[in-house]
Amino acid sequence: SAVISQKPSRDICQRGTSLTIQCQVDSQVTMMFWYRQQPGQSLTLIATANQGSEATYESGFVIDKFPISRPNLTFSTLTVSNMSPEDSSIYLCSVEPGSTEAFFGQGTRLTVV
């Protein structure tokens, strides 16, 4: 298993600003994943982040809006840029620590006002 810490756990932000979410894992992992869970909805993959390469974004998500960093094998950040109320969601970090079980952080609850 893996222990994943996300920061912040929640935030209220003004529209037009940006928020960077941090994800720290207690072991080295090859792949890290960022998901979004909109109110009342299930999880949707935003992008996959591998260390040493550009993140791979899913359809409907772009790097300018959701830039991702992956500086090492235990850490990643997701930035939500130029926020609007439609970006209000829970953002979740996930990892696969060498198996097919995917573990999730506690999530970051973002409210944009």
Add this chain to the structure above:
Amino acid sequence: EDQVTQSPEALRLQEGESSSLNCSYTVSGLRGLFWYRQDPGKGPEFLFTLYSAGEEKEKERLKATLTKKESFLHITAPKPEDSATYLCAVQGNNQGGKLIFGQGTELSVKP
């Protein structure tokens, strides 16, 4: 297109009343089917991974089964602490670790 559909959307049970949650899926080459539990305000908590039709896994009052088209999460004699949203997800071969999630079943167990 890979797709996951869960039913029912919501389920209310009395304590001790056993039932099942359904997860129907279509995927081009199943690598694994996952069940998660999600409590309000928290991230999904991993429960099971099933890899092939006929496989079953159990954990306390929960038992997950898998066929070629669907998975069931059986809850035996549930307790109020089993109340949560249960999420089903599939991972296809050559998907690079991506999970496709269903909408979830919100389970409420009343004492």
